[in-house]
Amino acid sequence: MSEQNADAASQTTDHDAVYPEGDEATQAVRDIADVAAVEVITTAAVHLLSAAAVKVGLADDPDSQIDLDEARKLINALAGLITAGAPEISDMHARSLRDGLRSVQLAFREASPIPDPIGKGPGEKYTGPVN
Numbered sequence: 001m002s003e004q005n006a007d008a009a010s011q012t013t014d015h016d017a018v019y020p021e022g023d024e025a026t027q028a029v030r031d032i033a034d035v036a037a038v039e040v041i042t043t044a045a046v047h048l049l050s051a052a053a054v055k056v057g058l059a060d061d062p063d064s065q066i067d068l069d070e071a072r073k074l075i076n077a078l079a080g081l082i083t084a085g086a087p088e089i090s091d092m093h094a095r096s097l098r099d100g101l102r103s104v105q106l107a108f109r110e111a112s113p114i115p116d117p118i119g120k121g122p123g124e125k126y127t128g129p130v131n
Contacts, residue, residue, distance in 0.1 A: 051070075
């Protein structure tokens with residue numbers, strides 16, 4: 001190692017002062033940098049899908065967990081993410097996410113005491129009518 005490289009390696013930066021070596025935030029940044037975009041998108045979609053499933057009553061205790069207002073928000077966000085991300089994540093990944101989305105959209109329709117008109121349900125402005 002040349003003397004210049006040794007000097008450069010030994011100098012601390014503002015980043016080092018804010019995130020000392022071994023700091024959890026630094027490790028998290030390094031970890032996220034190693035994750036492929038497909039994994040980030042699908043992980044976010046799976047979290048939204050899981051939360052929506054619970055809110056439409058597809059969980060262990062639907063009587064206490066159902067919340068259709070929250071479910072509508074989650075399904076809309078999920079539909080937007082899948083629609084926008086599908087060209088980037090390949091059909092293989094998008095297909096299974098679309099299937100899950102359709103399942104929670106149908107579960108929402110069944111759980112709703114006053115069903116939305118066809119094409120006006122949660123996420124349907126992104127996916128088209130679900131029936």
